[in-house]
Amino acid sequence: MAENFNRNTNVSANDLARLSQEAEAEATPSSARIVWDEFKADKPAMVALVIVVGFILFVMIASLFINTPKMMQTNIMAYFDRPGTDGMWLGADSAGRSVAKQLIVGSRNSIGIAIGLTVISSTFGICWGLISGYFNGYIDWGMQRVYDFMMMLPMTMMIIVLVTIIPHYNAITLTLIFSIFYWEGTSRLIRSRTLAESEKDYVAASKTSGTSNFKIIFREIMPNISSLIIVDTTLSFAENIGVETGLSYLGFGLPTQTPSLGTMIANANDPNNITQYWWTWLPAALEIIILCLSISYIGQVIRRAADASQRQGAGD
């Protein structure tokens, strides 16, 4: 067998090192390199990347130095302090609690939930969509009926009911409850692309090369729909910050003693706060807008990097 190949070519084991080196020199740049070039070519996205990474690192680290129970204590003397007075940079709310500190701890909670929710629900949704789309037939039929059933449940109401039933819930259980409902959109989107992708010849070629179905799904098809996955994941991350925030705003999110972006925006429920005490809700609102915008900028860059024909950065 090997002799058969040796007989018909001049390439032998002695050339291996030299030829691999030649190939190395001509190699296409790695994907990390391509993404980085793409960021360098797009200044707003670079700024967005710095903002998002810097901000997430800042709130994660800074919140370690804040004693949350102490911070959440009512301090009547600081009632609606204006920003800058009593050493409070962003003022205080109706209970005299520092808005700046609440913002840091609240951001950590909200972003943590959003990251957890995105990771769990996207992973599950992507797997569900890929498997359903690839196998087709009865498997697809069964999985899509489960999807339809989940889709039919009124999501917000179910979450509110679950949150009310469960006696002691915290950020982790809340994330899990959200995850039950947020994989559906992703799964349908991924399924539709997988259906188209699994008809292509390279999948047939992999089958005739003896590759197993699961390897074809996750090593062949998934990389080819990665641009869709990235766009969907970044968009759903931006959206998931809103999910927790929205529910906390309604009063069904995190417990009241746990600050979050949602509970801070809920300050805007009071007309007095909107007109006179703007510092209680405006910083949190601005933060969400800036974060979500930045994330979608970053998502666009990664999508461009994943699609050779859209690249703007240097490279091949």
Place this chain on the structure above:
Amino acid sequence: MSLVEIKNLKVHYPIRSGFWNRITDEVPAVDGISFNIEAGETYGLVGESGSGKSTTGKSVVGLEKVTSGQILYNGHDITRRNNRRKLDYNHDVQMIFQDSLSSLNPRKRIEDIIAEPLRNFEHLSKQDEKLRVLQLLDIVGLDADALYKYPHQFSGGQRQRIGVARAVATNPKLIIADEPVSALDLSVQAQVLNFMKKIQRDFGISYLFISHDLGVVRHMCTNLAIMNRGRLVEIGTCDDIYNHPLHIYTKRLLAAIPRTDVSQRAAHRASRLAVEEIYREQQDKYYDDNGRAYPLVAVSPTHQVALPPDIAQQLAHQESEADV
């Protein structure tokens, strides 16, 4: 014994309709065909678009679910998935696809693409595997610097050679070549065909060569089968088919080969029109009442044609008289 024997192969696609989405009808893409492929030969399968050639090829390589019939490889029926797995069937039977771009995964490097069958069937060490890939690249005339590139960085001809390298990687016995050169321009076609022939000589591979281009098939094949509406209409050696065609469909296909002889243009046109005229007048004679081709009957040891026996004999007689 032949390398591959195809016996009464049928592939029907269901048509579903109605409220319960039940199967109401079938499209007979391949409707009962039989032929044998010998070791080391190139077997041509020719026909117009939609005649079922590719479906036949895919059935032989195991990509299509067969409705009924048998495909025997070394005496094992490989239409069953279990048998294919037991035999490591795709180690011995590989495929070259028509569209060279879509048959190579755009996200994988050339090394990974060519090494894919090796990783699944041969389990070589990293060094041996890389060496084998480099040898394969050398065999199909590509440089070593192709190793870490992606498919979109190559031209159509180069990509098709990568496809061939992948098919040859495990040193198979049979390669299904599904219109391997129809997407390439003429000079590149000749290049790819010639080194496919060279590989065949060097490695003793059989090809099932699927094409609609009779010129290319003549260059490549020893035996060929003409397919029409999911049935075989004529089987024979190159000489039988090109010089003594009996079925009207074969004659029409041959008449459709473009000629470069400009001075004879009027004569060629007249002969094409004559064939078309016969087809229009005698259509019913060549197909049965349902528009299907008749079962094959032998008119010589190598030559079979799908006609009622009496007409076949009569035509064969006429043909041999015309020869003399």
